Amino acid sequence: MLDTVMLFAAGFGTRMGVLTRDRPKPLIEVAGQPLIDHALELVEAAGVPNRVANLHYKAEMLAAHLQPRGVNLSLESPQILDTGGGLKAALPLTGPGPLFTMNTDVIWSGPNPLDLLRATWQPDSMDALLMCVPLENTIGRKAPGDFALDRAGKITRGGDLVYGGLQILKTQDVARHDETVFSLNAIWDVLAARGRLFGAVYPGRWCDIGHPEGIRLAEALLSEPHV
Structure with missing residues (x-):
């Protein structure tokens, strides 16, 4: 049962410049609320009850924000562990899986991507299922893409799909x-x-908040009417 999500929130956000001097990147506001709250809204709407986040940079600020939301916290100290190491360290909180993993510095516009992944997941044949966006439907991301799919849905590196x-x-x-x-x-x-x-x-469409200009782009995307 897919009842757990691992939220990646430990990064330094150095490309955001002065915006992350006094706060971690997941607490930068987009359209009036912290980035990580946009992710949590999708998680809550998809009915995923067990939420885990890894923390490192300005961990106390994130903990104060997330604990009232019922998010379980995995503190990475003294060093940051990257995505694989962060998930490995959090496994006592997530359980044995399978689970969702989710970056907290992107904005989705369209149907809930967690619902779509859940509907596509076939555990008998898959060990991982990555949600990808066609390059032309991304905002704040330049070519090249990351992956390509074959007719069976198997993924290979190189192509015009962005993870x-x-x-x-x-x-x-x-x-x-x-x-x-x-x-x-x-x-x-x-x-x-x-x-x-x-x-x-x-x-749907997708925006990467990889730099300060990404905030404006994401807010413009969120202001567009949904079809």
Whole structure:
């Protein structure tokens, strides 16, 4: 049962410049609310009850914001652990999976991407399912893309699909990975070699908040009427 989401919130947000001097990136406001609250709204609407976030940079500020929302916290100290290491450290809170992992610095416009992933997930054939966005439907992202899909939905590197920062992942390979600090890219390579890495294509639009200008772009996207 997909009842857990891992929210990645530990990063330094250095590309945001002065905006992250006094706060962590997930607390930067977009359209009047912190970035991470946009992610939490999607999680809540999808009915995912167990929410876990990893913290490192200005962890106390994020903890004060997230604890009242019922989010379980995984503090990374003294070093930041990257996505794979962060998930591995949080496994006592997430349980054995499978689970959603979600970046907290993007904005989705369209149907709830967690609902779409859940509807596409086939655990008998998949170990990971990545939500991807066609490059032409992204905002704040330049070419090239990240991935391509074959007719069966298997995903390979290179192509015009952008990873949207959301996936469903089985965690066994994360748990037994030898390193403490590592990216989930290392896990994807293992799953791809096994023929168990798949992708889904998001039908809406998506904005990356990778730099200060991304805030304006995201707010413009959110102001557009939904079809």
